[in-house]
Amino acid sequence: MSILVVGSIALDDIETQHGKVTDSPGGSTLFFSAAASFFAPVNIVGVVGEDFNFSHIEFLKDKHVDFKGLKVEKGETFRWGGRYHQNLNQRDTLYTHLNVFETFRPIIPDTYKNSEFVFLANIDPELQLQVLSSIPSPILTVLDTMNFWIDGKRQELEEVIGQVDVMILNDEEIRQLTGTHNIHRGAKDLLQQGPKVLVIKKGENGAIMMTPDDYFSAPAYPVEHVVDPTGAGDSFAGGFLGYLATCSKLSNENFRKAVAYGSTIASFNVESFSFKKLQEISRQDIEQRMEKT
Amino acid sequence: MSILVVGSIALDDIETQHGKVTDSPGGSTLFFSAAASFFAPVNIVGVVGEDFNFSHIEFLKDKHVDFKGLKVEKGETFRWGGRYHQNLNQRDTLYTHLNVFETFRPIIPDTYKNSEFVFLANIDPELQLQVLSSIPSPILTVLDTMNFWIDGKRQELEEVIGQVDVMILNDEEIRQLTGTHNIHRGAKDLLQQGPKVLVIKKGENGAIMMTPDDYFSAPAYPVEHVVDPTGAGDSFAGGFLGYLATCSKLSNENFRKAVAYGSTIASFNVESFSFKKLQEISRQDIEQRMEKT
Numbered sequence: 001m002s003i004l005v006v007g008s009i010a011l012d013d014i015e016t017q018h019g020k021v022t023d024s025p026g027g028s029t030l031f032f033s034a035a036a037s038f039f040a041p042v043n044i045v046g047v048v049g050e051d052f053n054f055s056h057i058e059f060l061k062d063k064h065v066d067f068k069g070l071k072v073e074k075g076e077t078f079r080w081g082g083r084y085h086q087n088l089n090q091r092d093t094l095y096t097h098l099n100v101f102e103t104f105r106p107i108i109p110d111t112y113k114n115s116e117f118v119f120l121a122n123i124d125p126e127l128q129l130q131v132l133s134s135i136p137s138p139i140l141t142v143l144d145t146m147n148f149w150i151d152g153k154r155q156e157l158e159e160v161i162g163q164v165d166v167m168i169l170n171d172e173e174i175r176q177l178t179g180t181h182n183i184h185r186g187a188k189d190l191l192q193q194g195p196k197v198l199v200i201k202k203g204e205n206g207a208i209m210m211t212p213d214d215y216f217s218a219p220a221y222p223v224e225h226v227v228d229p230t231g232a233g234d235s236f237a238g239g240f241l242g243y244l245a246t247c248s249k250l251s252n253e254n255f256r257k258a259v260a261y262g263s264t265i266a267s268f269n270v271e272s273f274s275f276k277k278l279q280e281i282s283r284q285d286i287e288q289r290m291e292k293t
Numbered sequence: 294m295s296i297l298v299v300g301s302i303a304l305d306d307i308e309t310q311h312g313k314v315t316d317s318p319g320g321s322t323l324f325f326s327a328a329a330s331f332f333a334p335v336n337i338v339g340v341v342g343e344d345f346n347f348s349h350i351e352f353l354k355d356k357h358v359d360f361k362g363l364k365v366e367k368g369e370t371f372r373w374g375g376r377y378h379q380n381l382n383q384r385d386t387l388y389t390h391l392n393v394f395e396t397f398r399p400i401i402p403d404t405y406k407n408s409e410f411v412f413l414a415n416i417d418p419e420l421q422l423q424v425l426s427s428i429p430s431p432i433l434t435v436l437d438t439m440n441f442w443i444d445g446k447r448q449e450l451e452e453v454i455g456q457v458d459v460m461i462l463n464d465e466e467i468r469q470l471t472g473t474h475n476i477h478r479g480a481k482d483l484l485q486q487g488p489k490v491l492v493i494k495k496g497e498n499g500a501i502m503m504t505p506d507d508y509f510s511a512p513a514y515p516v517e518h519v520v521d522p523t524g525a526g527d528s529f530a531g532g533f534l535g536y537l538a539t540c541s542k543l544s545n546e547n548f549r550k551a552v553a554y555g556s557t558i559a560s561f562n563v564e565s566f567s568f569k570k571l572q573e574i575s576r577q578d579i580e581q582r583m584e585k586t
Binding site: 215 | 476517
């Protein structure tokens, strides 16, 4: 079973209390792929500029990540600059330069069209709708989004929500989407609108999964040295969907386990800048940490 | 096995998005007792003024809560006024009138001195030390405190911390006490200073327990109608210590279960103003909710 991911690829300048990196490879697509590829082949659709150094992602090829859908366009790669507070749940965006990502239109290579699992990373909901219309019969579609689209393209976003199987979001996004302060009530509302499964990310407090007939809370592994939280959500999604792609049945039990895998992989990801830690570890390291939580 | 609790008894004026109450019975001692008395007899040490209406706590007598250590002094009961934001994790204190609580000195009746379990609710650490010195051989002592004492009476507080078995606190208190932003590292530091068990309360995100050789994360029951969060921490402590008082062995497994009981009882408590909900429910209701989390 293979996974299609469509989202951003970025070069980040990031500062946390543990240091500073520049031109650090990131973006939802790469964090997701670095995580999901522990489990299943991943097909990437995205765009980079001529400044992108492919040696950074060479390791993904060995992990069966396919770059056929990755376009190189004239100009610079999407760049994001951010500075985290001592409280790593807070950060300031220093700048966002969309560059080649501004005119990104996802073109799905024919060989990707039979991807069974689809991750719609955080991009314009209009583009997410295009992606969905290109994949005739996915087994499972998973949606991520952010406050920017909830505010700015609500109608299109609601259309996407009506078409996906799983939505991954955080407390604030549930509140903003549903206008309900209590996240459990808000989550129930959202489960009426399309998705059969909601995964609520809670950062250092783990994650919750809700379906119409299941409720599951997965703790986060207690990371003592959080170096950089960037990509935690996307690596979570990668672990989550990656694990599901290995399952013969999408049972509640496997969804629960997928949430735990997502949480575990995210806990590794935050231990380094970029996805360096995910490059270093093996599937066995993941299993060992799974046993501890 | 009986439990001694020493702390405040209050009349609260509280406003949340779900309504407003005045002269509502509260304070750490009563929330704790309403919860712990589902499991074991509770001995209360505290003070109220002449304005206190005992009919509010009459039900506790039927649940084997002993009021011998409850003094009635001339003057008014401790009063607290608070208003919660729509985000129930934030509140403004409108006023704090210590009244008779200002000169409270805990006097432990002789019949209480063989209490096996002791809960030092959030009061002046100097008084907490006095309580500890009055109980010759407790099986388990549990400490609660707050930022006010961490700032104002750190030395005395550290002395208490050095003498107790369990400390219940939240993320911010760990950071303030240890100067370490990462709560897992902070918790490890605290485990070097006396307590053998730390319980970290995380509100709607449940609770974590850490010992030198165990780590356990208990989810919170997903409450859809939080009416008033006041007393959540103390009812948690009551469920936690109450359950432990029924155990023949203080094993890791029983500590884990105690955290789950604390979390479950707190989830009931926040469904009403004061401890009304805890008055209504039975032990069976608690067991049913335990099975669901």
